[in-house]
Amino acid sequence: METELSKKLGIEHAIFGFTPFPAVAAAISRAGGFGVLGAVRYTAPDELKRDLDWIEAHVEGKPYGLDVVMPAKKVEGVTEADVEAMIPEGHRQFVKDTLAKYGVPQLAEGEASGWRITGWMEQVARTQLDVAFDYPIRLLANALGSPPADVIKRAHDQGVLVAALAGSARHARKHADAGIDIVVAQGYEAGGHTGEIASMVLTPEAVEAVAPLPVLAAGGIGSGEQVAAALTLGAQGVWLGSLWLTTTEAELHSRALTRKLLAAGSGDTVRSRALTGKPARQLRTEWTDAWDDPAGPGPLPMPLQGLLVAEAVSRIQKYEVEPLLGTPVGQIVGRMNSERSVQAVFDDLTRGFERAVDRLNRIAGRGLR
Amino acid sequence: METELSKKLGIEHAIFGFTPFPAVAAAISRAGGFGVLGAVRYTAPDELKRDLDWIEAHVEGKPYGLDVVMPAKKVEGVTEADVEAMIPEGHRQFVKDTLAKYGVPQLAEGEASGWRITGWMEQVARTQLDVAFDYPIRLLANALGSPPADVIKRAHDQGVLVAALAGSARHARKHADAGIDIVVAQGYEAGGHTGEIASMVLTPEAVEAVAPLPVLAAGGIGSGEQVAAALTLGAQGVWLGSLWLTTTEAELHSRALTRKLLAAGSGDTVRSRALTGKPARQLRTEWTDAWDDPAGPGPLPMPLQGLLVAEAVSRIQKYEVEPLLGTPVGQIVGRMNSERSVQAVFDDLTRGFERAVDRLNRIAGRGLR
Numbered sequence: 001m002e003t004e005l006s007k008k009l010g011i012e013h014a015i016f017g018f019t020p021f022p023a024v025a026a027a028i029s030r031a032g033g034f035g036v037l038g039a040v041r042y043t044a045p046d047e048l049k050r051d052l053d054w055i056e057a058h059v060e061g062k063p064y065g066l067d068v069v070m071p072a073k074k075v076e077g078v079t080e081a082d083v084e085a086m087i088p089e090g091h092r093q094f095v096k097d098t099l100a101k102y103g104v105p106q107l108a109e110g111e112a113s114g115w116r117i118t119g120w121m122e123q124v125a126r127t128q129l130d131v132a133f134d135y136p137i138r139l140l141a142n143a144l145g146s147p148p149a150d151v152i153k154r155a156h157d158q159g160v161l162v163a164a165l166a167g168s169a170r171h172a173r174k175h176a177d178a179g180i181d182i183v184v185a186q187g188y189e190a191g192g193h194t195g196e197i198a199s200m201v202l203t204p205e206a207v208e209a210v211a212p213l214p215v216l217a218a219g220g221i222g223s224g225e226q227v228a229a230a231l232t233l234g235a236q237g238v239w240l241g242s243l244w245l246t247t248t249e250a251e252l253h254s255r256a257l258t259r260k261l262l263a264a265g266s267g268d269t270v271r272s273r274a275l276t277g278k279p280a281r282q283l284r285t286e287w288t289d290a291w292d293d294p295a296g297p298g299p300l301p302m303p304l305q306g307l308l309v310a311e312a313v314s315r316i317q318k319y320e321v322e323p324l325l326g327t328p329v330g331q332i333v334g335r336m337n338s339e340r341s342v343q344a345v346f347d348d349l350t351r352g353f354e355r356a357v358d359r360l361n362r363i364a365g366r367g368l369r
Numbered sequence: 370m371e372t373e374l375s376k377k378l379g380i381e382h383a384i385f386g387f388t389p390f391p392a393v394a395a396a397i398s399r400a401g402g403f404g405v406l407g408a409v410r411y412t413a414p415d416e417l418k419r420d421l422d423w424i425e426a427h428v429e430g431k432p433y434g435l436d437v438v439m440p441a442k443k444v445e446g447v448t449e450a451d452v453e454a455m456i457p458e459g460h461r462q463f464v465k466d467t468l469a470k471y472g473v474p475q476l477a478e479g480e481a482s483g484w485r486i487t488g489w490m491e492q493v494a495r496t497q498l499d500v501a502f503d504y505p506i507r508l509l510a511n512a513l514g515s516p517p518a519d520v521i522k523r524a525h526d527q528g529v530l531v532a533a534l535a536g537s538a539r540h541a542r543k544h545a546d547a548g549i550d551i552v553v554a555q556g557y558e559a560g561g562h563t564g565e566i567a568s569m570v571l572t573p574e575a576v577e578a579v580a581p582l583p584v585l586a587a588g589g590i591g592s593g594e595q596v597a598a599a600l601t602l603g604a605q606g607v608w609l610g611s612l613w614l615t616t617t618e619a620e621l622h623s624r625a626l627t628r629k630l631l632a633a634g635s636g637d638t639v640r641s642r643a644l645t646g647k648p649a650r651q652l653r654t655e656w657t658d659a660w661d662d663p664a665g666p667g668p669l670p671m672p673l674q675g676l677l678v679a680e681a682v683s684r685i686q687k688y689e690v691e692p693l694l695g696t697p698v699g700q701i702v703g704r705m706n707s708e709r710s711v712q713a714v715f716d717d718l719t720r721g722f723e724r725a726v727d728r729l730n731r732i733a734g735r736g737l738r
Contacts, residue, residue, distance in 0.1 A: 003732055014732070168636055169703075188557065189567035198558035198567040200589030200598065201635050201700040220569030229569065229598035231732050232725045266566050266574060267537055294663065331570040334538075356601045357733045363372055363383070363600050364726045 001227070001353060003236040005182065005214040009034060009063055009138055009161075013350060014237030015227065016216055017342075018067055018141075022051040022058075023249040027342035029062035032350075034237075036065040036141055039128045048128055052135045065139030065163075066132045070125040070147050080307070087300065087308050094297050095312050098290050102324055104315050122148075129154075139163060139182075143193065146178035163216070167195025168202070169209040176210040183210050184239045187219030191242040191330035193280045194219065194271060199230065207234035222332035224352020228360070242330040247342045256320040257327060258339070266334030273298075275313075275328065277305030283326035283333070287316065370596070370722060372605040374551065374583040378403060378432055378507055378530075382719060383606030384596065385585055386711075387436055387510075391420040391427075392618040396711035398431035401719075403606075405434040405510055408497045417497055421504045434508030434532075435501045439494040439516050449676070456669065456677050463666050464681050467659050471693055473684050491517075498523075508532060508551070512562065515547035532585070536564025537571070538578040545579040552579050553608045556588030560611040560699035562649045563588065563640060568599065576603035591701035593721020597729070611699040616711045625689040626696060627708070635703030642667075644682075644697065646674030652695035652702070656685065 006014040012032030019025050025035030037055065042048040055064060129151065132140070140147070140155045141163040147155075155162045156179075163182035166172040172183045185206035186192075187199030197205070199219040206215045217230035218239035230238045244250055245261055252258050260283060270284040274291035277299055282288060291299050299305045316324045340348075375383040381401030388394050394404030406424065411417040424433060498520065501509070509516070509524045510532040516524075524531045525548075532551035535541040541552045554575035555561075556568030566574070568588040575584045586599035587608035599607045613619055614630055621627050629652060639653040643660035646668055651657060660668050668674045685693045709717075 001732055002734060169634075187567065187569065189570050195636075197635050197700055198556065198569065198589055200556065200568045200595060201558050201703065204592060204594055205635060205703060220567055223573060225573055225602050226569060228729060229601040232598040232601055232729050233594050234728075265538075266570050267564075331566055334570065334574060354733065357729055357735065359603075360597060360601050360726055360729060361735075363370055364723065365371060366726065366730075 001231075001350065003214070003231070005216075005236040011063060013346075014231070015346070015349060016065075016237055016239045017244055018239060018241040019244045019250070021244070021250050022054045023251070024244045024247060024342055025064055026055045026058040027247075027249050028244070028346070029059050029064045031343050031346035032062075033346060034063060034065065034139070035059070036067050036139060038067045039125070039132070040067075040069045040143070042128060043124065045127050045131045048131045052132065056135065063138040065141060065161075066128075066137050067141040067143060068125045068128055068132075068147075069143045070122050070145070070151070083303055083307055087304050088297075091297050091300060091308055094290075095308060098287070098324075099312055099315065102286070102321050104312070104321050104324070105319050107311065107315055107318065126151075133158060133160075141165070141182075141184065146175045146180055149178070152179050165193070165218070166206060167193075168197055169205040171195075172206040172209045172215070176213050180213075182214050182216060184216045184218050185235070186239075187217070188271070189281070189331040190219030191269070191281050191333075192328040193276070193278050195279075200233070203230060203233040203235050219330060220332055222330075222335045224349045224354070225356040226332075227349055227353045228356035232360075242328075242332050243336060243345060244342065245327065245329060246336045246339050247345055248339055249342050252327070253317040254320045254325065256322055257317070257325050260322070260325060261327070261329060261333055261336055262338065264329075264333045264336075266331045269329060269331055269333060273305065275306070275309070277302035280328055281330055282328045285324050285326040287324040287326060370600075370719065372583070372600070374585075374605040380432060382715075383600070384715070384718060385434075385606055385608045386613055387608060387610040388613045388619070390613070390619050391423045392620070393613045393616060393711055394433055395424045395427040396616075396618050397613070397715070398428050398433045400712050400715040402715060403432060403434065403508070404428070405436050405508060407436045408494070408501070409436075409438045409512070411497060412493065414496050414500045417500050421501065425504065432507040434510060434530075435497075435506050436510040436512060437494045437497055437501075437516075438512045439491050439514070439520070452672055452676055456673050457666075460666050460669060460677055463659075464677060467656070467693075468681055468684065471655070471690050473681070473690050473693070474688050476680070476684055476687065495520075502527060502529075510534070510551075510553065515544045515549055518547070521548050534562070534587070535575060536562075537566055538574040540564075541575040541578045541584070545582050549582075551583050551585060553585045553587050554604070555608075556586070557640070558650070558700040559588030560638070560650050560702075561697040562645070562647050564648075569602070572599060572602040572604050588699060589701055591699075591704045593718045593723070594725040595701075596718055596722050597725035601729075610697075611701050612705060612714060613711065614696065614698060615705045615708050616714055617708055618711050621696070622686040623689045623694065625691055626686070626694050629691070629694060630696070630698060630702055630705055631707065633698075633702045633705075635700040638698060638700055638702060642674065644675070644678070646671030649697055650699055651697045654693055654695040656693040656695060 001013040003014045015033035017028035020038040025037045028035035161181040164175040165184045203217045214236035216237045216239040217235035272288045274288045370382040384402035386397035389407040394406045397404035530550040533544040534553045572586045583605035585606045585608040586604035641657045643657045
């Protein structure tokens with residue numbers, strides 16, 4: 001499975017795997033793909049350093065990358081406390097009431113909220129970059145808009161390719177104009193932040209919009225047939241995130257969450273602003289229902305919503321409060337029905353890809369029978 | 370482009386075209402695809418008879434089919450007047466006020482509303498079938514659930530294949546259990562009634578759910594690359610509706626509507642209950658915005674909404690009130706940028722398909738360069 005981009009990066013298969021887990025990222029790269037570590041959960045630079053060291057020790061010299069979240073709009077001199085102060089009291093009360101309704105216990109005294117949204121803030125992302133540029137990363141991806149010009153320059157000076165996620169052709173063109181190298185076209189069916197254009201329509205639109213820049217297709221890809229379909233649409237590779245969540249190398253916060261993912265169907269996700277304030281696809285839960293209920297206060301804009309719910313999400317995860325327990329995940333969750341190693345998942349993708357090519361050739365009468 | 374299903378139907382390309390226009394249906398079949406005439410707009414059996422006669426005279430012996438809308442739930446002995454009586458006065462007033470706000474003129478005295486929703490009602494669909502079964506149709510499709518058992522039997526007795534649209538794997542299995550022959554998997558990005566699962570995810574799910582029954586992929590398909598992607602996902606053919614709306618053979622009510630379709634991007638549609646009471650993708654207009662506005666009364670359930678807005682839609686179309694003027698159409702509207710003949714569109718699809726197969730073979734290293 002070779003495209004211009006896969007050749008450029010020296011990988012065997014044009015399969016990019018986004019994951020918050022270092023063991024998953026390393027395994028994807030070892031399997032012949034390209035592992036991309038999501039940095040948003042790291043608030044302490046030392047933790048990121050520790051995990052990049054781990055990847056270096058386990059990636060067997062294969063290339064890998066880092067995904068940060070730098071907001072397109074820069075807000076100068078705003079601290080987390082300033083942002084906290086913008087949260088209305090009614091919203092805080094709604095969080096308290098909802099948690100109380102489900103009997104969600106408090107965190108222990110002094111116990112930090114495990115998952116903070118501060119990674120969204122530019123100063124945090126910049127600290128992550130200061131760490132990451134000490135490692136031989138080959139790709140820097142940004143999940144929110146194009147990275148700032150100085151970051152793109154710094155990456156290019158170090159020979160690091162820059163990728164940015166886009167939910168529309170217009171968005172993709174903006175990234176191209178900013179000087180990025182790769183567009184990740186994130187379809188409606190994808191987990192995490194998404195727009196409303198489905199991959200089948202978005203992928204070729206993004207390809208046309210930014211050619212000759214390469215496009216990776218994201219959203220709805222969890223089988224080799226789907227990999228083949230995305231490449232047929234003009235993508236130079238695929239970007240998979242959800243599929244790795246139920247691999248044996250993944251370290252989800254809770255077994256209950258893994259069970260929920262394994263049981264969920266493609267109709268069990270929702271595109272909701274409950275998590276960050278921007279529409280993001282995730283498991284539908286009684287928590288997302290509460291935020292999406294017209295009778296409630298509704299989610300705040302980013303970054304307020306993320307700060308508002310960070311501690312609540314930690315409590316829900318820690319105490320495995322099943323009706324409220326969720327995670328960003330795409331519609332592809334419907335085919336995540338067993339826990340397997342990254343290598344097994346990868347083998348499935350590459351074998352399915354070959355089968356799909358065979359099938360298409362038969363339909364096209366290309367004589368390969 | 371040959372699949373088991375295309376062989377069975379004796380067509381050259383596994384491309385099915387759904388259209389309300391006889392000239393488009395005949396041209397699709399003549400081009401080597403399979404034209405399917407939408408019957409929902411026919412209220413008088415004679416009009417349907419006239420148009421089927423026209424197709425017979427122009428299809429050059431090629432196979433074609435008919436698409437009806439029979440509700441899954443049968444309501445015995447309910448007349449249009451009974452249904453009209455269920456519409457709340459507040460909703461009627463909202464229609465009046467909205468039309469008045471835009472200065473939409475009345476229809477002339479005695480001038481019938483051109484487009485009625487009564488085609489949704491089972492007795493109307495049955496009358497259509499009585500007409501259609503006198504013609505050598507090869508396929509009967511139903512857009513809402515499985516057709517009643519006696520209709521399936523009657524079709525099979527005449528050697529007519531039965532297809533039903535499905536928006537989920539569960540829905541597809543229900544159809545298979547009812548004895549239909551073909552599932553049309555209608556993705557989120559499709560025009561008209563749709564579910565929330567995108568084609569990239571839905572197509573393979575439907576294929577697995579009903580194998581060995583054939584699945585046609587619908588939604589997001591407007592180029593040969595997208596045809597190839599859908600077939601790669603396991604479909605035995607594609608079902609295209611939107612793409613034909615801007616062909617020269619199409620007879621839209623208004624030139625202004627054609628211009629709007631040609632100008633629209635993939636982000637200019639909305640999945641709204643404004644048209645029929647069930648979620649249907651259509652051009653986003655100030656009319657759909659009014660119905661989707663939380664401050665308004667919101668749409669009524671099917672079939673009330675369709676009856677409520679039928680006359681208003683006719684007035685908007687007749688007087689080409691641009692801000693309100695819309696039509697069911699999929700996200701693929703973004704690539705409908707010129708008026709061309711059905712044959713030209715078809716040639717584009719088949720050429721693009723071959724290019725896409727070439728490209729995938731290059732990526733797979735199949736030695737075709």
